[in-house]
Amino acid sequence: MSSAGHRRIIHVDMDAFYASVEQRDDPALRGRPLAVGGAGRRGVVAAASYEARRFGVRSAMPSVVALRKCPDLVFVPPRFDVYRAVSAQIHAIFACFTSIIQPLSLDEAYLDVTRPLLDYPSATAIATAIRARIRSETELTASAGVSYNKFLAKLASDYRKPDGQFVITPRMGPDFVASLPVEQFHGIGPATAARMHALGIRTGQDLRAQPLSRLLRHFGKAADFYYGIARGLDDRPVEVNRPRRSIGGEQTFDADIHDWAAARDHMLALSERVWGRCVARGLTGVTVTLKVKYNDFRQIVRGRTAPEPVADGADLARRALALLAPCFPPPRGIRLLGVTVSGLRVPGAVPPARQLALFG
Numbered sequence: 001m002s003s004a005g006h007r008r009i010i011h012v013d014m015d016a017f018y019a020s021v022e023q024r025d026d027p028a029l030r031g032r033p034l035a036v037g038g039a040g041r042r043g044v045v046a047a048a049s050y051e052a053r054r055f056g057v058r059s060a061m062p063s064v065v066a067l068r069k070c071p072d073l074v075f076v077p078p079r080f081d082v083y084r085a086v087s088a089q090i091h092a093i094f095a096c097f098t099s100i101i102q103p104l105s106l107d108e109a110y111l112d113v114t115r116p117l118l119d120y121p122s123a124t125a126i127a128t129a130i131r132a133r134i135r136s137e138t139e140l141t142a143s144a145g146v147s148y149n150k151f152l153a154k155l156a157s158d159y160r161k162p163d164g165q166f167v168i169t170p171r172m173g174p175d176f177v178a179s180l181p182v183e184q185f186h187g188i189g190p191a192t193a194a195r196m197h198a199l200g201i202r203t204g205q206d207l208r209a210q211p212l213s214r215l216l217r218h219f220g221k222a223a224d225f226y227y228g229i230a231r232g233l234d235d236r237p238v239e240v241n242r243p244r245r246s247i248g249g250e251q252t253f254d255a256d257i258h259d260w261a262a263a264r265d266h267m268l269a270l271s272e273r274v275w276g277r278c279v280a281r282g283l284t285g286v287t288v289t290l291k292v293k294y295n296d297f298r299q300i301v302r303g304r305t306a307p308e309p310v311a312d313g314a315d316l317a318r319r320a321l322a323l324l325a326p327c328f329p330p331p332r333g334i335r336l337l338g339v340t341v342s343g344l345r346v347p348g349a350v351p352p353a354r355q356l357a358l359f360g
Contacts, residue, residue, distance in 0.1 A: 151232075
């Protein structure tokens with residue numbers, strides 16, 4: 001990759017990490033559709049093997065839904081102590097190539113390799129060497145994306161999964177982005193993609209055609225980011241030792257909400273979705289924060305920290321509803337609800353009796 005005047009960023013993402021560790025350690029699980037998580041009625045899939053993904057099973061999916069999609073699905077409980085140990089091996093490999101590493105979770109990270117290494121002529125060669133060492137030392141596969149910014153490196157790592165590698169050069173970047181549907185953009189979730197679709201924005205090319213003023217009107221402070229990535233631009237640095245501080249989600253409503261029953265139902269669904277994201281990242285938290293935005297765009301934010309971490313989606317919903325109840329009856333229509341979990345910690349930091357509830 002030609003990099004004169006450009007950064008060299010690698011995004012490394014392990015392939016179906018939790019599930020691949022389980023299949024590595026138990027030969028009887030290899031080749032079978034596998035989910036890491038709890039099989040119970042309130043269980044959530046933390047990770048799915050590629051065999052399971054062919055049936056439509058995905059991480060953060062309720063286990064009952066996963067079993068309907070794949071009746072032969074095998075569930076195994078998560079072993080976070082093992083995943084953390086393997087993750088430490090992988091991050092030690094990263095450190096052999098650069099000190100500028102931003103871990104995103106146990107199984108993925110950004111690496112800035114702009115500063116040249118004598119033994120490697122390019123960022124592509126470094127990514128190849130990293131993947132080879134991961135395979136040799138852990139018996140697991142990783143995918144890598146190489147580009148001149150974080151947004152494109154992430155897109156590139158997804159492009160050749162599993163066990164693949166892809167490079168997006170500065171010359172390729174704008175055209176590559178233009179051809180993709182916006183729902184494939186890292187940083188544009190399902191709710192935002194749906195709002196973009198309603199505005200006639202379905203591809204990167206459509207997004208690039210939008211004036212910044214229109215994006216600001218509809219997407220607020222995120223507009224600058226969307227405007228940049230539509231052009232293949234992203235100046236965010238690789239931030240060393242930047243831990244994830246929170247996991248959350250929001251829902252904007254087509255019609256304003258005025259009654260408690262509708263708000264409760266939406267909050268129950270939103271809490272399960274956010275909890276699924278916590279499960280997929282192997283994290284829980286002790287602080288729950290509620291966000292309510294009214295139809296005049298005024299908003300309130302309130303939170304509460306408990307001694308015990310959130311146990312499951314129902315527990316998260318209970319805490320969120322306790323924060324929401326004083327907002328009723330609302331002074332005006334509710335346009336958006338959001339819930340966030342912070343004070344994050346890994347389940348291994350929770351007493352064992354509590355751990356079971358996290359994925360049961």
